[in-house]
Amino acid sequence: MSNKLNYSMSLAKPDAQSLSVTQKVAVGVGVTGLFILILALLNTDFPNQGWFLILALGLISVGALIFSNSIYLNTSKGIKNDGVWFKSISSRGILGWAIGIVLTLFYIVLYFYPSVLGLAKDGASNTGLIALFDPLSYLLSGRPASQWFVYGTLYTVAILIFGYKFMLKYRHNRYEQIRTGSVMFFQLGFAFLIPEFMYRLNSKIPYYDLKSIWPLNYYNFERYRIDQFIDAGNIGLALLIFSIISIFIITPILTYKYGKRWYCSWVCGCGALAETVGDPFRQLSDKRKSAWKIERWLIHSVLVFVIVMTTAVIYSYLGKDTSKYWLTRDVFLVLVAGFLTLIFALTIIFKRKELGKDARYGAIGFFAVILGLIGLHYFSTDTKLFFLKSETLRTSYGFLIGSIFSGVIGTGFYPIFGSRVWCRFGCPMAAILGFQQRMLSKFRITTNGGQCISCGNCSTYCEMGIDVRAYAQKGENIVRSSCVGCGICSAVCPRGVLKLENGSLEGRINPNEILLGNDVNLMNLVNKN
Amino acid sequence: MEHIVIIGNGISGITAARHIRKLSDKKITVISAESDYFFSRTALMYVYMGHMKFEHTQPYENWFWKKNGIVLRKGFVKTIETKTKTLHFAEGDTLHYDKLVIATGSKSNKFGWKGQDLKGVQGLYSKQDLEQLEIYAPNNTTCNRAVIVGGGLIGIELAEMLTTRNIPVTFLVREDSFWNIVLPKGESEMLNRHIKNHHIDLRLSSNLREITSDENGHAKSIIIEETGEEIPCDFVGLTAGVSPNIDIVKQSDIETDKGVLVNCFLETNIKDVYAIGDCAQQRQTIGNRKPIEAIWYTGRMMGEVVAQTICGHKMAYNPGHWFNSAKFFDIEYQTYGWVFPKPMKGHRHFHWKHEDDTKCITIEYDIINNTFLGINTFGIRMKHETFDKWLNEKRNLNYVIAHLSEANFDPELFQHFEKNIQLTYKKQLQTV
Numbered sequence: 001m002s003n004k005l006n007y008s009m010s011l012a013k014p015d016a017q018s019l020s021v022t023q024k025v026a027v028g029v030g031v032t033g034l035f036i037l038i039l040a041l042l043n044t045d046f047p048n049q050g051w052f053l054i055l056a057l058g059l060i061s062v063g064a065l066i067f068s069n070s071i072y073l074n075t076s077k078g079i080k081n082d083g084v085w086f087k088s089i090s091s092r093g094i095l096g097w098a099i100g101i102v103l104t105l106f107y108i109v110l111y112f113y114p115s116v117l118g119l120a121k122d123g124a125s126n127t128g129l130i131a132l133f134d135p136l137s138y139l140l141s142g143r144p145a146s147q148w149f150v151y152g153t154l155y156t157v158a159i160l161i162f163g164y165k166f167m168l169k170y171r172h173n174r175y176e177q178i179r180t181g182s183v184m185f186f187q188l189g190f191a192f193l194i195p196e197f198m199y200r201l202n203s204k205i206p207y208y209d210l211k212s213i214w215p216l217n218y219y220n221f222e223r224y225r226i227d228q229f230i231d232a233g234n235i236g237l238a239l240l241i242f243s244i245i246s247i248f249i250i251t252p253i254l255t256y257k258y259g260k261r262w263y264c265s266w267v268c269g270c271g272a273l274a275e276t277v278g279d280p281f282r283q284l285s286d287k288r289k290s291a292w293k294i295e296r297w298l299i300h301s302v303l304v305f306v307i308v309m310t311t312a313v314i315y316s317y318l319g320k321d322t323s324k325y326w327l328t329r330d331v332f333l334v335l336v337a338g339f340l341t342l343i344f345a346l347t348i349i350f351k352r353k354e355l356g357k358d359a360r361y362g363a364i365g366f367f368a369v370i371l372g373l374i375g376l377h378y379f380s381t382d383t384k385l386f387f388l389k390s391e392t393l394r395t396s397y398g399f400l401i402g403s404i405f406s407g408v409i410g411t412g413f414y415p416i417f418g419s420r421v422w423c424r425f426g427c428p429m430a431a432i433l434g435f436q437q438r439m440l441s442k443f444r445i446t447t448n449g450g451q452c453i454s455c456g457n458c459s460t461y462c463e464m465g466i467d468v469r470a471y472a473q474k475g476e477n478i479v480r481s482s483c484v485g486c487g488i489c490s491a492v493c494p495r496g497v498l499k500l501e502n503g504s505l506e507g508r509i510n511p512n513e514i515l516l517g518n519d520v521n522l523m524n525l526v527n528k529n
Numbered sequence: 530m531e532h533i534v535i536i537g538n539g540i541s542g543i544t545a546a547r548h549i550r551k552l553s554d555k556k557i558t559v560i561s562a563e564s565d566y567f568f569s570r571t572a573l574m575y576v577y578m579g580h581m582k583f584e585h586t587q588p589y590e591n592w593f594w595k596k597n598g599i600v601l602r603k604g605f606v607k608t609i610e611t612k613t614k615t616l617h618f619a620e621g622d623t624l625h626y627d628k629l630v631i632a633t634g635s636k637s638n639k640f641g642w643k644g645q646d647l648k649g650v651q652g653l654y655s656k657q658d659l660e661q662l663e664i665y666a667p668n669n670t671t672c673n674r675a676v677i678v679g680g681g682l683i684g685i686e687l688a689e690m691l692t693t694r695n696i697p698v699t700f701l702v703r704e705d706s707f708w709n710i711v712l713p714k715g716e717s718e719m720l721n722r723h724i725k726n727h728h729i730d731l732r733l734s735s736n737l738r739e740i741t742s743d744e745n746g747h748a749k750s751i752i753i754e755e756t757g758e759e760i761p762c763d764f765v766g767l768t769a770g771v772s773p774n775i776d777i778v779k780q781s782d783i784e785t786d787k788g789v790l791v792n793c794f795l796e797t798n799i800k801d802v803y804a805i806g807d808c809a810q811q812r813q814t815i816g817n818r819k820p821i822e823a824i825w826y827t828g829r830m831m832g833e834v835v836a837q838t839i840c841g842h843k844m845a846y847n848p849g850h851w852f853n854s855a856k857f858f859d860i861e862y863q864t865y866g867w868v869f870p871k872p873m874k875g876h877r878h879f880h881w882k883h884e885d886d887t888k889c890i891t892i893e894y895d896i897i898n899n900t901f902l903g904i905n906t907f908g909i910r911m912k913h914e915t916f917d918k919w920l921n922e923k924r925n926l927n928y929v930i931a932h933l934s935e936a937n938f939d940p941e942l943f944q945h946f947e948k949n950i951q952l953t954y955k956k957q958l959q960t961v
Contacts, residue, residue, distance in 0.1 A: 076726065078859030082693040083579035172859070175940045288590060448938055449913025451854050451863065453825050454540070455572035456585045469588055490940050492580075494856040496863055496910035499938050513551070516913055518830040519847040522837065 022070040030063025040132040041117065050135035057153075061161050068165035077172035079492055081461070089415065090280045096415035104412030111403040114147035140196035155273065156192045160184055162276035169279075175487045175500075179265060183272035186211055191269045204232040208239055211267050213246045215306040216429035218397060223317040252436060258502055259443025260433035261485020268429075270422060273411065274463065275486060278419025282463035282488065285418030291465055295425050295482065300365050302401060303431040308372035309397050311336050315376060330377070337373050340366065351439055354509065401426065420463040424482055434481030442502040443485065445478035447471065450517035452497045458489035472497050475512040532556045533839060534616065534626035536606055536777075540825055541806025542632035543567040544832025545839075546599050552840035557598065558624070560616075562605035564656050566591060570634075571825055573659050574686045578693045583656075609781040611799045628801045628839055631778060631789055632832070635771035635807040635823050638679075642767075644740030649748040650765040653687050662690075665764050669696045672763040676700075676751045678737045679769030680707050682855050685720075687766045688729050689858050699730040699760055701737060701753065703769075713870055713891045715880045716907060720857050722886060727858050740765050771823050773808040786810055788821045793845040795835045803839070805831035815848065817867050824853060850920045851903070852913055860887055865916035866903025868893040876902060879926065881953045883908070883946060890950065892926060899925040909946060910938040930954045 019027070036056035039046075046052040072080065088095035109116045118128025126134055130145050133153060137145035163184040170176035190211045198205050206228040214220045220243055229236040254262040264271045274282075311333070318329045344366045352359060410422025423430050437443060445468070452475070458468035464482045468489045471478045478498075490498040513526045533549055535542040538561035546557050572586040594601050605619040609629070616624045637652020639645045649665040651658055666672040675691045677684050680702030688698050704710060707724060709717040724731050736754035743749040750761045773788035784790045784798040788810030795803045806828035811820045818827075830848050837844040854863045868891055872878050877896050882889035888908030894901050901924050904916060915936040919929055934947040 076859050079580075081578075081580040085582050086579040173940065174942045174944065178942055448910070449917065450826055450829075450852065451913055453571040453854075454569040454588045455575060456569060456581055456588065457572070457575060460581050460585045473588060487940060494861065495854040496861050496938060499910075500941060513548075514833050515829070516917060517826055517849050517852055518833055519844070520849055521847075522834065522844060523849075 020070060023067055026063045026067035026070065028063070029059050029066065033057065033059025033061075033063060037129060037132070041129045043118070043128045046132065049132050053132050053136060056132070057157055061157065064161040065164060068161075068168050072165075072168035072171065080169050081492065084280075084283060090283070092284065092416060096281075100413055100415040103414065104408055107403075107408040107412050110147055110151055111407060117147050117150065119147050120144070137196075140193070141199040143199070152192055155269070156187050159187045159269075159272045159276050162279070163272075166276050166279050170491065173487075173491050176491060179487065180275065182266045183268075183275060186267045187269055187272045190267075202232055202235060204228065205236055205239065206232075208243075209269070210239075210242070212269070213251060213263075213429060214243065215303070215310065215432065216268070216270075216427065218306050218310065218402065218428070219394075221310055221314050222394065223313070226317070251433070255433050255436045256441050259441050259483070259485050260430065260437045260481075261443065261483075261500070263433060264423060264430060264484035265486045270406065270410070270427065271484060274414075274419040274423060278411075278414050278463070281414045281419045283418070283460050284416065285420060285424070285463050285465035287459050287462070287465050287467050289467075292467075295465070296361070298425045299427070299431045299434075300361070302405075302426050303428040304365055304368050304372070305397065306401070306428040307336075307340075307369055308376070309393055311373060312376055312380075313394055315380070333373055333377055337370060340369055347439060401428075418463055418465070420465075420484070423484065424464050430482070430484075437483070438479060438481040440505075442505065442508075444501060444503065444508050445471075445483065445489065446499050446501050446503075447475050447477065448495075448497045448499070450475065450515035451495045452515075453495055455494060457492040457494065458498060461488050461492050463488070468498070475510075475515045477508060477510055479509050530554065530556050531627045532558065532625065533628050533630065534624060535559045535630040535632055536616075537561060537632035537634055537806070537808075538564065538567045538601065539570060539632060539634050539806060539828065540567075541634075541828035541832045542630065544829045545630055545632065545805060545836050546832075547597075548833055548836030549839055550597050550599060552836060552842075554598075555840075556600075558600040558602055558626075560602045560604055560606060560624075562603065562619075565601065565603055566594070568656070570654070573653070573656070574690050577659060577662060577690045606777055609777060609783065609802075611782045611802060614801070626801075629803070630835060630839070631775075631783075631797075631802065631804040631808060632806045632828075633774045633777070633808045636774040637683075637767055638770045638772055639767060640769065642678075642737050642739060644742055644748065645767065647740055647742050647748045647765075648746055649763055650740055650767065652767045652771075653683050654771060662764075666691060666694070666696055668694055672696050674699065674760070674762040675764040675766060676760055676762045677766040677768055678751075679767065680704060681768060681770060682708075683771075684766070684768035685724065685857050687768055688724070689727070691764075691766075692727060692729070696764075697728075697730070699732060699762070700724065701732050701735045701751075703734070703736055705734045707731070707733070709870055711870060712905065713868065713878055713880065715882055716889055716891060716905060717870075719882065719886055719889055719907065720860070723858055723860055771807065773810065773821060775808050778804075778808075793847070794838055794843060795831060795846050796838075803835050805835050811846075815846070816851075818848070818851065826853065850917055852916075860908050861910065862905070862907050863911055863913075864903065864905045865911070865913060866893070866901070866920050868903040868905045879930075879954060879957065881950045883949070888946065892929065894926040899927065901926050901929045904929075910940075911936045912938045 033056045036052060085091045089099065090096065115121060118126050118130040120126045125131070126144055130147060130150050133145040133150045136153065137143060137149050163180050166180050167177045191209045195207050195209055198208065206225050219225060226240070229240040265275055315329050315332060318327060318332055319325060320328055322328050347362065348359060355362065405426040406422045410426065413421055452472040454469055454473045456469050458472060462468050463486060464484060466478070466480050466483060468478060485500055487500050490500060514523045533555050535546055535558070538559045542559055546559050549555060549557055566587050567589065568583070568586040569588060572581065575581045576583050576586060606616050607619045608617045610617065614626050616626065635654060637654050644650065651661050653662065666675055674697045676699045677687050678701045680700065684700065688700050691698050706714065706717040707720045721731060732753065734755065738752040738754040740748050741750045741752065748762065748765050750759050751765060752759050775785055775789055778789050779785055782799055783802055788808050789797055789804035790812055791797055791804050791809045792812055795805055795809065797804055807823040809831065814820050827848065831846055834844050834846045850866055852865045856862065872893055875896055876893050879892045879894065880889065890907070890909065891905045892901065893903045901919060930951055933950060934945065937945065937947070
């Protein structure tokens with residue numbers, strides 16, 4: 001509302017898009033469901049908790065579905081961004097801020113004060129909101145609910161209902177529909193149901209979301225997890241091996257073939273939330289060049305940190321004696337350093353020209369890690385790493401990155417900074433995938449000759465804050481490490497300029513000074529450089 | 530240091546400025562009375578529709594201009610004195626130039642209708658037009674009904690814009706089918722239906738007789754020439770085309786007709802004065818192109834070319850194959866090569882339309898040698914590069930139809946229609 005060129009002096013809302021009767025009913029239904037959850041939070045003792053949980057989640061879902069149907073099914077198929085910058089919720093208005101604050105507070109409680117949600121202490125039974133979810137938890141895994149089970153359930157429900165809404169919104173676009181179906185499937189199956197069933201089959205297996213790959217699950221190689229994997233027998237060992245294969249084999253192959261989108265916008269749970277619940281906020285990402293600069297420093301710093309930390313954590317529980325097990329501390333450090341040096345050397349040798357100035361920053365990152373590893377070797381004792389307890393290093397990463405960055409800021413601030421703050425500025429997994437996407441992948445967004453009119457829809461709706469237009473208006477392919485391949489730039493383009501593609505590596509990066517359509521001689525003259 | 534002054538900060542002027550900067554260290558000043566910074570004119574509609582904020586329509590961040598040594602000057606040039614190479618501003622001061630580029634763009638056509646200057650009557654071209662629109666048609670209580678006069682690209686965009694604010698729209702189109710002075714019948718008729726599906730009161734074969742006024746000098750209604758019907762309205766959009774915005778040039782020594790007359794090097798009759806973009810009129814037409822092309826792409830191309838000439842590499846404006854694009858509500862349109870509303874002499878059309886009535890293509894080809902001449906595509910994205918190549922190679926229709934999937938530019942996983950098109954093509958061959 002506040003972004004129009006002229007403020008209306010009218011007392012009535014100038015952009016009133018009043019609700020239809022159906023929409024009012026839908027709001028009523030959904031809010032009633034939400035109210036049951038709030039009552040539970042206030043420690044209301046529901047009889048038949050199972051039924052009330054079904055009722056609450058059912059009402060919320062039905063309300064959202066009816067509302068989505070009434071918004072989208074009565075209109076023509078096409079881009080539905082009318083009034084996005086007029087609505088309070090999607091343009092950092094009062095509603096946007098209010099929701100941002102509520103979400104942030106929710107994350108603080110979830111991470112740091114779960115007892116507020118009713119988590120049992122010392123063997124007592126759960127109360128409040130968490131107790132409401134007990135029956136579902138018993139049904140799935142045979143144990144009482146935890147705050148993470150409640151969060152996981154709500155997270156999954158949110159992705160399913162907002163995923164449905166997103167599919168209706170883009171019902172003219174099969175790429176968006178199938179992609180959304182994929183994230184809904186992976187969230188429901190891999191993140192939510194399978195880990196619970198696995199627990200039921202073998203309660204020794206640690207919670208393991210098969211699609212969550214290190215360094216996103218930075219805790220995966222901590223001592224207690226490794227112990228749990230090993231204690232769980234063959235299946236545990238298989239999972240441990242799978243987690244290593246995911247990093248070194250599956251991820252590089254898929255990223256080479258399809259770009260990082262195979263993960264970030266087709267599989268990942270964080271991406272799933274951003275693409276569904278976060279969709280109304282995608283336009284809020286910062287497109288300035290200065291933001292891009294911050295992004296690159298921040299995300300790569302997190303990556304350096306997570307590599308050093310994980311190495312340190314594994315180092316801390318490895319032995320020193322080669323006669324007991326071949327993988328000792330020193331062997332491990334040499335392996336890590338060797339692997340990183342190999343990647344660094346290959347990049348510099350083959351991509352030096354493309355990188356230009358950025359090679360220097362890459363070198364800084366590389367040497368920071370190597371120095372960290374050397375420091376690890378010289379300044380660590382059995383209990384301390386860099387004079388710090390390994391426990392401290394781990395918990396501070398968990399607190400700063402795992403909780404504050406990915407949860408509180410990453411999701412809580414959706415309505416302020418846009419839906420991909422975590423993915424763009426903080427996710428170390430995205431940093432690795434992005435590095436490969438930039439260096440060694442068939443994926444790119446191609447532009448259609450001279451058809452760009454510089455309108456800016458692509459840049460505006462890029463959740464990663466990429467200034468897509470800057471490339472499109474030069475007829476240049478978009479090859480950016482941060483691009484998650486959501487495909488929205490292509491969808492909102494009114495002139496059919498952008499297309500996500502996997503193609504040959506040759507000519508993938510192609511700046512053009514003169515666009516197609518002009519004098520052939522001029523194009524040849526200027527573009528040959 | 531040579532001082533290049535460009536009047537107008539639209540796509541033509543800014544492209545020229547950017548390319549001159551790439552090629553030289555000349556002093557560059559860009560003058561605009563419209564806006565502080567370059568913005569994409571074609572995106573104004575999205576600001577009104579709430580898809581974007583005005584800032585989003587600016588393709589370069591504000592620091593870009595200073596960093597690249599392009600001086601932006603807000604001001605209105607009143608007169609151009611070519612003898613002394615001086616510009617006189619309405620604000621009173623003057624500016625000396627060594628070379629001048631006129632890129633003043635267009636203004637909306639008004640054909641002397643009674644009431645055309647009333648309040649609430651306007652075109653849609655400039656940032657100021659958008660600001661006026663926010664005053665006279667912010668919502669459907671201030672504006673109970675809008676009437677749009679003129680069935681072209683801006684008209685249909687304005688119709689879409691007003692619809693997003695739930696303002697009922699009556700759309701007067703002079704022709705008997707929407708934009709059929711450009712589009713073949715099948716396409717034009719499909720668009721008629723699409724417009725009506727969006728609840729627009731489409732009036733074909735309807736001209737404007739006059740706009741009536743209320744006691745405050747505000748538009749009250751319009752009267753249709755053919756039927757005499759009076760339609761009450763609060764807003765009238767005049768979108769019957771645009772013409773060069775050259776009032777300031779007309780009083781100078783620079784030769785003008787409808788636009789500023791230029792030769793193939795984009796030079797006017799006065800040395801060191803050039804004209805590009807919408808306001809330029811070619812003395813000699815190029816191929817099938819019109820002498821005045823008020824198109825984003827041609828403006829950009831002229832900017833690219835004039836920069837070469839100004840920087841010592843004299844170059845004629847010699848654009849490649851014709852192309853253009855637009856969007857009609859939900860239907861995207863692209864065209865490559867020439868497709869005329871009725872096939873030119875010795876040409877024929879191949880037309881295919883999908884049963885959902887939102888996708889179709891028309892191909893114009895030569896009857897005798899079957900050469901492919903151009904394609905209009907609606908609802909299916911196609912590749913500029915591929916058609917440019919095929920036009921260069923003078924491919925025939927059979928080849929194009931058989932290889933159509935190579936030109937497809939729709940997003941991945943989209944349904945493809947090439948087989949369907951090929952089938953239709955085969956059937957038509959059999960019946961012909």
